[in-house]
Amino acid sequence: xxxxxxxxxxxxxxxxxxxxxxxxxxxxxxxxxxxxxxxxxxxxxxxxxxxxxxxxxxxxxxxxxxxxxxxxxxxxxxxxxxxxxxxxxxxxxxxxxxxxxxxxxxxxxxxxxxxxxxxxxxxxxxxxxxxxxxxxxxxxxxxxxxxxxxxxxxxxxxxxxxxxxxxxxxxxxxxxxxxxxxxxxxxxxxxxxxxxxxxxxxxxxxxxxxxxxxxxxxxxxxxxxxxxxxxxxxxxxxxxxxxxxxxxxxxxxxxxxxxxxxxxxxxxxxxxxxxxxxxxxxxxxxxxxxxxxxxxxxxxxxxxxxxxxxxxxxxxxxxxxxxxxxxxxxxxxxxxxxxxxxxxxxxxxxxxxxxxxxxxxxxxxxxxxxxxxxxxxxxxxxxxxxxxxxxxxxxxxxxxxxxxxxxxxxxxxxxxxxxxxxxxxxxxxxxxxxxxxxxxxxxxxxxxxxxxxxxxxxxxxxxxxxxxxxxxxxxxxxxxxxxxxxxxxxxxxxxxxxxxxxxxxxxxxxxxxxxxxxxxxxxxxxxxxxxxxxxxxxxxxxxxxxxxxxxxxxxx
Numbered sequence: 001x002x003x004x005x006x007x008x009x010x011x012x013x014x015x016x017x018x019x020x021x022x023x024x025x026x027x028x029x030x031x032x033x034x035x036x037x038x039x040x041x042x043x044x045x046x047x048x049x050x051x052x053x054x055x056x057x058x059x060x061x062x063x064x065x066x067x068x069x070x071x072x073x074x075x076x077x078x079x080x081x082x083x084x085x086x087x088x089x090x091x092x093x094x095x096x097x098x099x100x101x102x103x104x105x106x107x108x109x110x111x112x113x114x115x116x117x118x119x120x121x122x123x124x125x126x127x128x129x130x131x132x133x134x135x136x137x138x139x140x141x142x143x144x145x146x147x148x149x150x151x152x153x154x155x156x157x158x159x160x161x162x163x164x165x166x167x168x169x170x171x172x173x174x175x176x177x178x179x180x181x182x183x184x185x186x187x188x189x190x191x192x193x194x195x196x197x198x199x200x201x202x203x204x205x206x207x208x209x210x211x212x213x214x215x216x217x218x219x220x221x222x223x224x225x226x227x228x229x230x231x232x233x234x235x236x237x238x239x240x241x242x243x244x245x246x247x248x249x250x251x252x253x254x255x256x257x258x259x260x261x262x263x264x265x266x267x268x269x270x271x272x273x274x275x276x277x278x279x280x281x282x283x284x285x286x287x288x289x290x291x292x293x294x295x296x297x298x299x300x301x302x303x304x305x306x307x308x309x310x311x312x313x314x315x316x317x318x319x320x321x322x323x324x325x326x327x328x329x330x331x332x333x334x335x336x337x338x339x340x341x342x343x344x345x346x347x348x349x350x351x352x353x354x355x356x357x358x359x360x361x362x363x364x365x366x367x368x369x370x371x372x373x374x375x376x377x378x379x380x381x382x383x384x385x386x387x388x389x390x391x392x393x394x395x396x397x398x399x400x401x402x403x404x405x406x407x408x409x410x411x412x413x414x415x416x417x418x419x420x421x422x423x424x425x426x427x428x429x430x431x432x433x434x435x436x437x438x439x440x441x442x443x444x445x446x447x448x449x450x451x452x453x454x455x456x457x458x459x460x461x462x463x464x465x466x467x468x469x470x471x472x473x474x475x476x477x478x479x480x481x482x483x484x485x486x487x488x489x490x491x492x493x494x495x496x497x498x499x500x501x502x503x504x505x506x507x508x509x510x511x512x513x514x515x516x517x518x519x520x521x522x523x524x525x526x527x528x529x530x531x532x533x534x535x536x537x538x539x540x541x542x543x544x545x546x547x548x549x550x551x552x553x554x555x556x
Contacts, residue, residue, distance in 0.1 A: 001453045001484045002042075002124065004067040009056040010044075011037045012506060012515045019519070024480035026495045027488045027517070028528055029504030030536070034515030035488045038504065039126070039458050042066070045092045046124060047117035050102035057512075065093045071453060074122050083109045090123075092116070126456045127443060132435045135413065136427040142368075142411035145395060147446055149371035151364060155406055158360040162403060165353045172346045175339040182336060189333040192315070196326045199307060201319050206308050209301050216298040226288040234281035243281065246274045358401075361408035365399045368409055372397050375445070382441035385478075387471040388434065392416040394423045413438075432463030440472060444479050454484040461491045473497035473553075492532045496549035501525045525550065 007016040012034050029035060040054060041064045055062045070078075070090040078085050083106055093105045094116075104116045134140040146155060215222065235241025250270045257267035308319065315325040335342065372395035379393045394414040402408060414423035417434060426438065440460055447455055461472055473494045479485050480499065489495060501520045506513055520528060529546035530538045 001069045002066055002486070003069060004065075005038075005042070006063075006065040007038070007041045008063045009059040010041050010054050010062045010064060011056060012513045013037055013041070014056060014512075014514055016515070016517050018502065018517050020484070020486065021500050022480075022484050023499030024476050024485045024487065024497070025500040025502060026498040027486065027502045027504055028490070028495055028532060030506075033504045033506045035458075035504050037515060038517065039128070039456070039488070042124065042456065043126065044094045044096070045104075045116075046120035046126070047104070047113045050094075050096045050100065052096060052098055052100035055096060055098045059098070061095055061097045063093065063095045065091065067091050068123055069453070071122060074119055077119060077122075078106060081111070081115060083107050083111070090119075122452060124454045124456060125443075125447070125452045126458070127439065127460055128458050132432075132439050132462070135435055135439055138410070138412040138425065141395075141413050142406055142409065144413075144442055144446070145368055145371060145375060145397075145411050146406070148375050149367050151367055151371075154360070154364050154367060158357070158364055158407055159405075161353060161357045161360055162405070165350065165357055165403070168346055168350045168353060172343055172350065175335075175343045175346070182339070186333065186336055189329050189336070192329050193326060193333060196311065196315065196322060196329075199311060201308070201311070201322060203319055203323070206305065206319055209305055209308075213298065213301045213305065216301065223288055226284050230281055230284040230288065233277055233284070243274065243277045246270060246277060250274050357403060358408075361399075361403065364407045365397065365409050368407070368411065369397050369399075372411075378445045379438070379441050382444055382475070383437060385471060386437040386441060386475055387468045388417065388437055390417070390419050392423060393438075433465075433468055434463075436460055436462050436464055437468065437472065440475055444475055447479055447483055452483075454486065455479065457485070457487045457489075459488055459490070461487075461489050461494060464491065469493040490532065492529050492546070492549060495525075495529055495532060496546070496553045501528065503528050522550075 001022060002020050005016075005018050005020065007013045009015075016038075027035060027038065037054075040048075044050070044054075044062075044064045045066045068074075068090045070085070070088055072088075074090060075085045075088055078090065085107065091105075091107050095103045095105075102113075104111050104113060106116070106119070134143075146152070231241070233241055234243050250267070253263065253267040253270060257264045311322050312318065315322045376393055376395050379395075380391065383389075383391045383393060392415065396412045396414055398410045398412075399408050400410075404410075413426050415426055415429060415434075415438065416423045417429060421429075426435065440457075443455065443457075443460075457476070460476075461469060464472055469491045470493050473491070474497070476485055476487060476494065477497055487494060487498070495501060501524070503518045503520050503524065504515065505518070506515045508514070518524070526543055526546045527538055529549060530542035533545055534542035
């Protein structure tokens, strides 16, 4: 049950705090007072898409908070998501910034909108102004029947197999190409596989070849530089090298190195340098001897790099990607070569899938047909209570061998509102007021079967007046005996029969409009009823009529 609703900076609402009660509560007010904004705000905490246009002009963010007494199923679901619940109280907060960013929290814990929407379905059921149109769309009728029959689990099982069926059919279609296309594809793949394999590529090969190319292309320069370095370090017979000079210095220091610790350290350093120069000279000589300029080898390297570059342009940006392409091409070629065998396997699998799908569809059809019989009777009974005693209602379930999104059935609601008339589709026979009562009949029946404690009706009374309005008021009161019902209405009959009455009003303070929601006392209810009865004016006659309506409602 929704206990409290707080709205801050949503459209024309700067701050609104209201306590709701059990039973039937009605919200009334003049057109444009902001009733739709309150519904939009409730939808926000139920996970609807955030609209930054709802943020009140001149403010940074809009915030809506609802406090609920939640059923055990919701509490269990929250605790499974590591959200603490104290005494069954659930606080949902939704914040939207002027930049369009949205944050949802449950009991202070940030949650995704998917979690919020899943829980919302078990907290509140909202009937909007345009929901009656669903009755004019036969494709939506199965939704009502499935909700009544509690078919969600069976539909999910059916959909899982249907998805598998479509995936298998897609695989078969991709394998069943015509023979000419098949041969062309085989030729292309074989050419690509042979071209890549013939190259005998190895990972890291390109980098090694580039290094070798750099050495061969600069062989003369390398040889000259290495020789000069060797000559200066180790020298020849005609000139003194660095090694010779250091060697002489070592000999000179050897006789005095024991006389002083500092001289000993200098001698050790010179000795180390001498040995290092000797080792370096040997390395230079070995490297210089290994460098040979071979024009043919350089040409071979260049040709190899050109081949790799060509393959990279065709099959990938690196040798690794080319080899990955090769593996994929070989796999595709193998699959095509074995396509007939694979296709036969998939067709056998598809046959088994279709059998399973037909069985799931059959079970779903049986549940729908069985539920349709009891739903028809329940709706006819409820329509009788809504001043449509002569109406006949039919839930038509046609089953065939086609696999639709939600089963193998086409469901349509038919109605006859007058004795002797044949059953016809709702769209061809029902008036706006009759549609409202049919929808209320369905909603009242579904309310008995689901676990939602709060029902919100936004102008369920559209197109209704007189005795029909009284019957709607009575039906809502019956629902309110076990559920919390919140209605936005323009009907005085419904407002008078409610347990609680709230007035939505809009005032202008300077240049800014402001919407408020006030719970009315007895006098306030009389005045608001009088305004509704007289179309805006509160006359003494209207007040007298309002008092009489409230007295009659209490007696009933």
